[in-house]
Amino acid sequence: MNTVLAVETSCDESAAAVVRGEQVLASAVASQIAEHARWGGVVPEIASRRHVEALPQLIASVMAESGLGFADLDGIAATVAPGLVGALLVGSVTARTLARLHDRPFVAVHHLEGHLCSVHLGEPLPAGPFLVLLVSGGHTELVRVDGAGHYRRLGRSHDDAAGEAFDKVARLLGLGYPGGPAIQAAGALGNPLRFPLPKGRVSRPEGGYHPYDFSFSGLKTAVLRLVQSLRAGTGAAGPADPASTAELAAQDLADVAASFEQAVVDVLVERSCRCARDEGLGTLVLVGGVAANQRLRQRLEERCGALGLHWRRAPLAYCTDNAAMIGVAAAQRLAAGSSSSTALGVAARLPLQQSETLYEQQPSF
Structure with a gap:
C-alpha cells in the first residue's frame, strides 16, 4: 500500500x-x-x-x-x-x-x-461498479464509477449546485453562512410539507426532460416569492426586502427552511435512485459536503432500502x-x-x- x-x-x-x-x-x-x-x-x-x-x-x-x-x-x-x-x-x-x-x-x-x-474511508463497498451522488458547494453530479480513474457522468446541475442553493436561500432567509447547516437547524422544527415548492427539471432541445439532471434556479425564485408573500401578509409597509426576515414569524421561517430542504432532498433522491436502477447498478454512494445533511441521508437510506439498493456514504468527518x-x-x-x-x-x-x-x-x- x-x-x-x-x-x-x-x-x-x-x-x-x-x-x-x-x-x-x-x-x-x-x-x-x-x-x-x-x-x-x-x-x-x-x-x-x-x-x-x-x-x-x-x-x-x-x-x-x-x-x-x-x-x-x-x-x-x-x-x-x-x-x-x-x-x-x-x-x-x-x-x-x-x-x-x-x-x-x-x-x-x-x-x-x-x-x-472519500467513501473508501468508511465501510467497505460491495463489488462491482456503483453510482455516486456527489453534492457539494460547487458541484451536483451523478457519476458512474467502474474503477479507479474510470468515471462517467450521467447527471449534473445546469445552474447552481445544491450547496450553492442552500447558501443563497440561507442568505435570503437571513440565516448566515454556510447555508446547509443553517437551514438544517432552522428547519428542524418546521413542517416540510407546508409549502409545496417546485422540483426543477431540465428540458431537452428535442423535447422532454433530462431524466437525471438538476436545476435549482426555479426553486430559489419560488422561495424568494414565498418570503415576499409571507412578509406582505403581515402588513409590512413598502417593498419586500428578501434580505430581511424581521417580519417573518418564527414558525413561518422554520416551515420555509424545512420545505426548501425537503424539495432539494426529494429531487436528489428521486433522480439518483432512478439513475441507479436504469443503469443496472446495485449500489448508490453519497459524498460531498451536502452529504452531511441528515434529512438527505435518512431519506436516501429509506428509499434505497425500499428499492433493494445497497447504499454507502462517506463518513461525516470526510x-x-x-x-x-x-x-x-x-x-x-x-x-x-x-x-x-x-x-x-x-x-x-x-x-x-x-x-x-x-x-x-x-x-x-
Missing part, C-alpha cells in the same frame, strides 16, 4: 493528511468558515492568504502524528483542479516543492475524484473538503503507476472526465 502526504486548498479549508492506502494515519483541517461568514461567502484573496499561513503548521502536525519522515512516503499529493486558482496554487506549489526537495513522486488530484474516493480523501485518490493513482509532472499548473475548471490529463508528462496547463 502506498503512503502519501496530501494537501487540499481548493476553497476555504486548509487541510493536510498522511494516508496509507485507505487508512488515515493523520489528518488535520483548518477551517476559515468564521472569517468568511461575515461576508456571506468565500472571499478568494482571504482564502489564499489563510492557506499560506496554515499549511506549514498542518503539514508538520500530520507528519509528526504519523511518526513518518519524508523518506517513508511513496508520494506527495495536492488538489490542482477545480477550485479557486489562488487557493489551488498554494497547495500545489507547496506539494511540488516538497516533492522535489525530498525526491518523491508528485501526484496531482482532481478535487471531485477526491470526493469520490464529507466536507479534507486532505484524507485526496490522499486516497493519490494512493490509487500511484498503485496504477501514475504520477504527475512538477511542471503541472492548476485549473479553476476541469471536467472530471479529463482527470487523466493530470498524469501526462507533458502538462496541458
Whole structure:
C-alpha cells in the first residue's frame, strides 16, 4: 500500500493528511468558515492568504502524528483542479516543492475524484461498479464509477449546485453562512410539507426532460416569492426586502427552511435512485459536503432500502473538503503507476472526465 502526504486548498479549508492506502494515519483541517461568514461567502484573496499561513503548521502536525519522515512516503499529493486558482496554487506549489526537495513522486488530484474516493474511508463497498451522488458547494453530479480513474457522468446541475442553493436561500432567509447547516437547524422544527415548492427539471432541445439532471434556479425564485408573500401578509409597509426576515414569524421561517430542504432532498433522491436502477447498478454512494445533511441521508437510506439498493456514504468527518480523501485518490493513482509532472499548473475548471490529463508528462496547463 502506498503512503502519501496530501494537501487540499481548493476553497476555504486548509487541510493536510498522511494516508496509507485507505487508512488515515493523520489528518488535520483548518477551517476559515468564521472569517468568511461575515461576508456571506468565500472571499478568494482571504482564502489564499489563510492557506499560506496554515499549511506549514498542518503539514508538520500530520507528519509528526504519523511518526513518518519524508523518506517513508511513496508520494506527495495536492488538489490542482477545480477550485479557486489562488487557493489551488498554494497547495500545489507547496506539494511540488516538497516533492522535489525530498525526491518523491508528485501526484496531482482532481478535487471531485477526491470526493469520490472519500467513501473508501468508511465501510467497505460491495463489488462491482456503483453510482455516486456527489453534492457539494460547487458541484451536483451523478457519476458512474467502474474503477479507479474510470468515471462517467450521467447527471449534473445546469445552474447552481445544491450547496450553492442552500447558501443563497440561507442568505435570503437571513440565516448566515454556510447555508446547509443553517437551514438544517432552522428547519428542524418546521413542517416540510407546508409549502409545496417546485422540483426543477431540465428540458431537452428535442423535447422532454433530462431524466437525471438538476436545476435549482426555479426553486430559489419560488422561495424568494414565498418570503415576499409571507412578509406582505403581515402588513409590512413598502417593498419586500428578501434580505430581511424581521417580519417573518418564527414558525413561518422554520416551515420555509424545512420545505426548501425537503424539495432539494426529494429531487436528489428521486433522480439518483432512478439513475441507479436504469443503469443496472446495485449500489448508490453519497459524498460531498451536502452529504452531511441528515434529512438527505435518512431519506436516501429509506428509499434505497425500499428499492433493494445497497447504499454507502462517506463518513461525516470526510464529507466536507479534507486532505484524507485526496490522499486516497493519490494512493490509487500511484498503485496504477501514475504520477504527475512538477511542471503541472492548476485549473479553476476541469471536467472530471479529463482527470487523466493530470498524469501526462507533458502538462496541458
